[in-house]
Amino acid sequence: MKVLPRKFYSRNTMKVARDLLGCFLIREYRGKIWRAMITETEAYRGEEDLACHASKGRTPRTEVMYDEPGHAYVYMIYGMYHCLNIVTEKKDFPAAVLIRGAKIFGRRTSKDGGPPDVHLGGPGKLCQFLKIDRKLNKWDLTKGERLWIEHRNPRAKLLAIKKSKRIGVDYAQHCREYLWRFNLKL
DNA sequence: TATACGATCACCT
DNA sequence: GGTGATCGTATAC
Numbered sequence: 001m002k003v004l005p006r007k008f009y010s011r012n013t014m015k016v017a018r019d020l021l022g023c024f025l026i027r028e029y030r031g032k033i034w035r036a037m038i039t040e041t042e043a044y045r046g047e048e049d050l051a052c053h054a055s056k057g058r059t060p061r062t063e064v065m066y067d068e069p070g071h072a073y074v075y076m077i078y079g080m081y082h083c084l085n086i087v088t089e090k091k092d093f094p095a096a097v098l099i100r101g102a103k104i105f106g107r108r109t110s111k112d113g114g115p116p117d118v119h120l121g122g123p124g125k126l127c128q129f130l131k132i133d134r135k136l137n138k139w140d141l142t143k144g145e146r147l148w149i150e151h152r153n154p155r156a157k158l159l160a161i162k163k164s165k166r167i168g169v170d171y172a173q174h175c176r177e178y179l180w181r182f183n184l185k186l
Numbered sequence: 187t188a189t190a191c192g193a194t195c196a197c198c199t
Numbered sequence: 200g201g202t203g204a205t206c207g208t209a210t211a212c
Binding site: 187188189190191192194195196197198199 | 200201202203204206207208209210211212
């Protein structure tokens with residue numbers, strides 16, 4: 001399997017968010033490895049986007065969004081959950097894709113069923129399950145270690161993509177209306 | 187130093 | 200539909 005290269009992320013954020021659907025998020029942690037197909041993403045793009053954390057400008061927190069694309073932006077929210085984002089666009093342009101949902105397919109080799117599918121719905125639960133926290137902030141996802149993304153399941157190209165408004169950004173004035181949330185219809 | 191609030195989730199009505 | 204848990208970050212003082 002091929003690790004997504006930096007040039008994949010160095011593009012328009014909405015295109016990256018859409019193209020990440022069906023790709024596999026891989027997490028290595030203490031000898032375990034999880035492989036989750038991304039099913040839901042959101043785009044956050046530029047200082048003009050009032051829902052984007054970088055709308056407040058460059059700060060210690062948002063600095064990573066201005067870094068090279070392909071890095072992880074992981075932050076704590078509500079004091080209890082973490083959210084995983086992938087930095088996009090060119091260096092010094094702040095943007096990222098929030099990974100909101102993914103699915104781990106259980107093996108179907110035995111007649112008894114084997115492990116069931118695990119649906120990771122919501123950015124907080126996804127990070128909780130995959131043991132992703134702020135230690136992975138600024139991690140380079142193009143290295144193919146600890147946390148990375150592999151190219152899309154070819155079959156996923158055939159599935160329809162649903163666009164909708166982003167979640168939890170009611171404060172973002174007109175930006176709340178942007179259809180920058182992308183779902184894979186399984 | 188103090189305060190307000192959030193890219194969430196579980197649980198309630 | 201609404202609320203509370205819980206703490207890092209930004210902003211006001």
